Amino acid sequence: MSIIEKITEMKQHQGKRDDALNTITAIAQMDPHAREDLIIYLEAFNKAQAAGDEDEQNYLVKAIIELFDIGGDDGESSDLDKWEQEIKSSSKGRGAYKKLQDETNRFFKVYQRQKARCGLMTIRSVAEAAHLSPTTIQAIEKQRVKPQFKTIQALSKAFGIEPELFIQE
Amino acid sequence: MTKPDKQTDAAGKIEPLFRIRPTRQAQRESRKDLFQSEDEKLWVIAQLKLLRHWPLDVRRQERLGSDLDFSKVTHRNETFFELRLDDEHLHQKNLRVFFWVHDKNRTIWIIHGYWKKTNRLDDAVKTRVARRIKNLKGGMQDGSIT
Numbered sequence: 430m431s432i433i434e435k436i437t438e439m440k441q442h443q444g445k446r447d448d449a450l451n452t453i454t455a456i457a458q459m460d461p462h463a464r465e466d467l468i469i470y471l472e473a474f475n476k477a478q479a480a481g482d483e484d485e486q487n488y489l490v491k492a493i494i495e496l497f498d499i500g501g502d503d504g505e506s507s508d509l510d511k512w513e514q515e516i517k518s519s520s521k522g523r524g525a526y527k528k529l530q531d532e533t534n535r536f537f538k539v540y541q542r543q544k545a546r547c548g549l550m551t552i553r554s555v556a557e558a559a560h561l562s563p564t565t566i567q568a569i570e571k572q573r574v575k576p577q578f579k580t581i582q583a584l585s586k587a588f589g590i591e592p593e594l595f596i597q598e
Numbered sequence: 599m600t601k602p603d604k605q606t607d608a609a610g611k612i613e614p615l616f617r618i619r620p621t622r623q624a625q626r627e628s629r630k631d632l633f634q635s636e637d638e639k640l641w642v643i644a645q646l647k648l649l650r651h652w653p654l655d656v657r658r659q660e661r662l663g664s665d666l667d668f669s670k671v672t673h674r675n676e677t678f679f680e681l682r683l684d685d686e687h688l689h690q691k692n693l694r695v696f697f698w699v700h701d702k703n704r705t706i707w708i709i710h711g712y713w714k715k716t717n718r719l720d721d722a723v724k725t726r727v728a729r730r731i732k733n734l735k736g737g738m739q740d741g742s743i744t
Contacts, residue, residue, distance in 0.1 A: 462674075462732075466725050473722035488712070491631075492726050495623075509618040512625060513643050516636055525636035529644065565666050568651035571614075574644045577685045579667075 558587035614650035620708035641687035
């Protein structure tokens with residue numbers, strides 16, 4: 430049985446013939462690729478329903494709605510800095526930013542001290558000792574970003590310290 | 599004289615190669631569904647900033663899946679990357695951020711964010727990302743996205 434037939438049957442059973450017809454019309458108007466995507470989502474939805482996974486079901490419903498949102502509104506978007514500014518403009522955001530900055534400063538203080546203590550003066554030497562890629566170390570240093578915990582763990586190992594030192598100090 | 603290693607030796611001089619742009623859909627998701635606090639959002643943004651130095655050489659050597667935890671995904675003729683994030687700043691484990699590298703425009707587009715419970719990447723998620731990239735490309739072609 431095709432999806433269209435299945436939806437019709439289901440909707441008619443519920444006595445909602447108009448809804449069924451609207452749905453069929455919308456599906457018929459979709460491009461063939463969108464129809465294929467819809468089948469994938471519906472199959473995944475059935476699985477999620479069988480498994481009782483509510484979050485997954487909600488995710489898939491949103492994906493299906495997106496398919497019907499013809500054209501979408503994916504026009505202009507801001508870049509990362511504007512997005513950050515937008516968050517920082519609220520009082521909650523300002524507080525969160527300050528907290529993150531404090532954590533980052535604390536991380537870099539320990540990082541620079543440990544680097545010097547271990548004699549690892551270049552990006553490459555830190556990367557090699559921590560088994561990380563030089564680009565990652567470069568990006569962390571250049572952007573002044575406190576990395577993910579697993580990266581902190583790798584750095585701690587290279588410096589011979591406990592990872593908590595980066596966090597508490 | 600040997601040519602310096604662009605990524606390491608000249609670290610202090612190299613400017614970010616890419617600009618990062620979340621699509622409006624991804625931004626909307628971040629506001630509505632994805633995050634519970636401003637702390638979380640700002641931490642994720644900070645991690646995404648690292649992508650400005652997108653490791654072209656690392657990618658060529660196929661050394662993905664190490665520190666920044668990337669994997670390359672090809673689905674429905676679209677190639678994109680999955681970035682796995684996990685940290686105490688996040689309210690759930692395993693945030694997946696999908697991004698598409700537009701080399702020509704030197705832009706990395708953040709396409710989708712998703713909390714992942716299992717290691718398997720579902721076809722439905724890949725399909726959603728591939729569809730968004732296709733739409734994004736369409737928007738660029740018809741000039742509605744610049």
